[in-house]
Amino acid sequence: MNKINNNIAICVATYKRNDLLKYCLSKIKLLELPRKNRIVLIVVDNDSSKAAKPVIDLFNKNYPFKIYYFVEKERGISSARNRLIDEAVSVDSNIVCFIDDDEFPREDWLLNHFHALIKYGADVVTGPVIPITNDSQLNVINFKSKLKTGHKPRHVAAGNVMFKSKLINEQGLRFDLTYNFTGGEDFNFFDRSSSRNNNHIWVNDAVIFEHVTLDRRTKKYLFFRHFTGAINNVIQYRSRKTEFLVWPHFILKIIGKWFGMLTSFTLFIFTFEKSELNKCIIKLASSFGYLFGLLNIIIERYR
Structure with a gap:
């Protein structure tokens, strides 16, 4: 029997954005996976009417790893993220990743984060989120970051991050409900992580793309x-x-x-x-x- 080295949870919070969620999950499905590690996908729907369930049902039967779907009835982004980390811990994940439902990863995203986590002895790794208006831009984007891989970022957002579960299990970090409807809960969470001397590392080639929809232009x-x-x-x-x-x-x-x-x-x-x-x-x-x-x-x- 092959030894499983790590349990990695990819976490997505969603709220009434089924088309974007569907595209996000279709790209997560294509990820290059680190060998000898167990991967799970956790989706928390913040809509009590279970709006995202048809999307989950569409993928459930033909996905490279197990999908867990939960409904968090308490509205708010912090509530949804807290449910994600709770469920990640409940399935014994020692590494947690966050990606937003309006985003999608490059195929080597997970692998690059994972390798950096090990190489730099990091507790938290984060990377660029590149806004695009359509998929045709993927072949022409010339992304330049101010940071190089291995540098310490000033702040960490939840749209592109991998972190060790010790932040939750040992240090008791939670997303502050004060920011449930204002946003900023992720900066607050990872700023508190940094204050505990956790090692935060920037990974320049762990790339995620964000859909800039018409209403955001x-x-x-x-x-x-x-x-x-x-x-x-x-x-x-x-x-x-x-x-x-x-x-x-x-x-x-x-x-x-x-x-x-x-x-x-x-x-x-x-x-x-x-x-x-x-x-x-x-x-x-x-x-x-x-x-x-x-x-x-x-x-x-x-x-």
């Missing part, structure tokens, strides 16, 4: 994303600092964003460059987001 979405992101920044900063430091820090940032916005708007008037208009929208959105965050007015990003 609008100016409205651009504003909303950076507006809610700025609110989240205030929440994160407030959790680490006293209120005496929070207000001056973000008032200065608001002033800076307004100067930057006026500069970008002026350049847009004279050049009509779309990029300058986008910068203007981003800075305006961020400044309002900081203000809302300071006033504890929380706008839900995830509904």
